[in-house]
Amino acid sequence: MSSCSTAKKTLSQPEKVLAAKFSLKNLKPLDYILLVLMSCFIGWLYYRSSVGINYHWQWHKAFDLVFTPSQNGELPYFFQGIISTIRLSLWGMLFAAVLGLLLALGRRSSLIFFRLPANAYIQLVRNIPPLVFVFIFYFFISSQLVPLLGLDNLFRYYHGNENLLQDILFGNSKLWENLFSGILCVGLIAAAYIAEVIRSGLDAIDKGQWEATSSLGLSRLDGFRFVIFPQAIAGIVPALAGQFISIVKDSSIISLISIQEITFVGSEIANSSGLIFEIWLLVGAVYLVLCLSLSLLFSKLEKRSLRHLQR
Numbered sequence: 001m002s003s004c005s006t007a008k009k010t011l012s013q014p015e016k017v018l019a020a021k022f023s024l025k026n027l028k029p030l031d032y033i034l035l036v037l038m039s040c041f042i043g044w045l046y047y048r049s050s051v052g053i054n055y056h057w058q059w060h061k062a063f064d065l066v067f068t069p070s071q072n073g074e075l076p077y078f079f080q081g082i083i084s085t086i087r088l089s090l091w092g093m094l095f096a097a098v099l100g101l102l103l104a105l106g107r108r109s110s111l112i113f114f115r116l117p118a119n120a121y122i123q124l125v126r127n128i129p130p131l132v133f134v135f136i137f138y139f140f141i142s143s144q145l146v147p148l149l150g151l152d153n154l155f156r157y158y159h160g161n162e163n164l165l166q167d168i169l170f171g172n173s174k175l176w177e178n179l180f181s182g183i184l185c186v187g188l189i190a191a192a193y194i195a196e197v198i199r200s201g202l203d204a205i206d207k208g209q210w211e212a213t214s215s216l217g218l219s220r221l222d223g224f225r226f227v228i229f230p231q232a233i234a235g236i237v238p239a240l241a242g243q244f245i246s247i248v249k250d251s252s253i254i255s256l257i258s259i260q261e262i263t264f265v266g267s268e269i270a271n272s273s274g275l276i277f278e279i280w281l282l283v284g285a286v287y288l289v290l291c292l293s294l295s296l297l298f299s300k301l302e303k304r305s306l307r308h309l310q311r
Contacts, residue, residue, distance in 0.1 A: 055277065062278035065269055081265030082286055087171060088182050088261055089248045089290075095187035096247060100194030107199050118195070125192035130253055134185050138257045145184075146177060155180060175260065182254040182261070190247050197239045201232035241298030245291050252287075262286055 027035075066078040074080070106118030125133065146155055155177035162170070170176055205228050213223025233240075255264035266283035270276050 058275055059278055062275045065273055077265055081262040085251055085261040088251050091183045092186035092247050093244050095183055096190035096194050099191035101198055103195035104198035122192045122195055130189050133189055134253055137185050178259045182259045186247055186251055190243055194243050197236050201236035205231055237302045245294050248290050
C-alpha cells in the first residue's frame with residue numbers, strides 16, 4: 001500500500017510542474033539579473049547589426065514572392081512547399097511508427113529469425129549518417145524499388161485525374177514517386193530510433209504485469225494490447241515526441257534528392273531572388289511553427305498519459 005502511494009506521489013510531481021504557470025512573483029533576484037543581461041545582449045546585437053552589417057533588408061519583396069500565386073492559379077510556390085513538408089512528415093511519422101513498433105517487437109522476440117534482422121537493421125541505420133543513407137537509398141535502391149513492387153503504372157505512368165482526396169493526401173500525381181521515396185527515406189531512418197524508444201518502454205514494464213494478465217485469463221496478445229502496451233506508450237510519450245519532431249526537421253534532408261518540400265522551395269526562391277536572409281528566415285520560422293505545434297500537442301498527450309498512470 002505504501003509503495004502504491006509513493007508511486008502516486010512521484011507520478012504527480014511532473015504533472016504539477018507541467019501545470020505550473022509562469023508568474024513574475026516567482027522570480028528570484030538572480031532571475032531579474034539574468035533577464036536584464038539578456039535584454040542588454042539582445043539590444044547590443046541589434047545595434048551592432050544595424051551599424052556593422054551592410055545589408056538592406058527587403059521584407060516587402062520577400063513577402064510578395066511568398067504570397068504570389070503560381071502562373072496556373074494554384075497556391076503560391078512557398079505554401080506548396082509547406083504543404084508538401086506537412087504531408088511528407090505525417091506519412092513519414094505513420095510509416096516510422098508502424099515499422100518502429102514491428103522492429104521493437106522483433107528486437108525483443110525470443111526467435112533469432114526476428115531478433116537478428118531487427119537488431120542488425122537498427123544498428124545499421126543508427127550508425128550511418130542520415131545524409132549518406134538518403135543518397136544510398138535514393139540512387140541505389142529507390143530507382144529499383146518501384147519496378148520491383150510493381151508500382152510503375154501508379155507512379156510513373158499514371159495519366160488519370162486525381163480526385164480531391166488524393167490531392168490532399170498525396171498531392172500532384174506527377175510527384176507521387178518523389179513523395180513515396182521521401183516517405184521511405186524519412187520513415188526508415190526514424191523507425192530505427194523509434195524502435196529503441198518503444199523497446200525501452202516495454203522493457204520498463206514490470207514482469208508482474210505480464211503475470212497479472214495471465215492470471216486474468218488474457219492471452220499474451222490481448223495482455224499486450226490492453227495492459228502492457230498502453231502503459232509503455234504512456235511512459236515514452238516525451239521520447240516519442242522528440243522523434244516525431246525530428247522527422248519534421250529531418251525532412252529537410254530530402255530536398256537534396258529534389259523533393260519539393262519547404263527547404264527545396266526556399267532554396268529555389270532565395271537563389272532566384274537574391275533575398276537570401278529573408279527567405280531562409282521565413283523557412284526557419286515555418287519549421288519553428290510546425291515543431292512548436294507538435295511540442296504543444298505532445299505536451300497535452302503527456303499530461304493525459306500521466307493522469308492515466310495515476311488511476
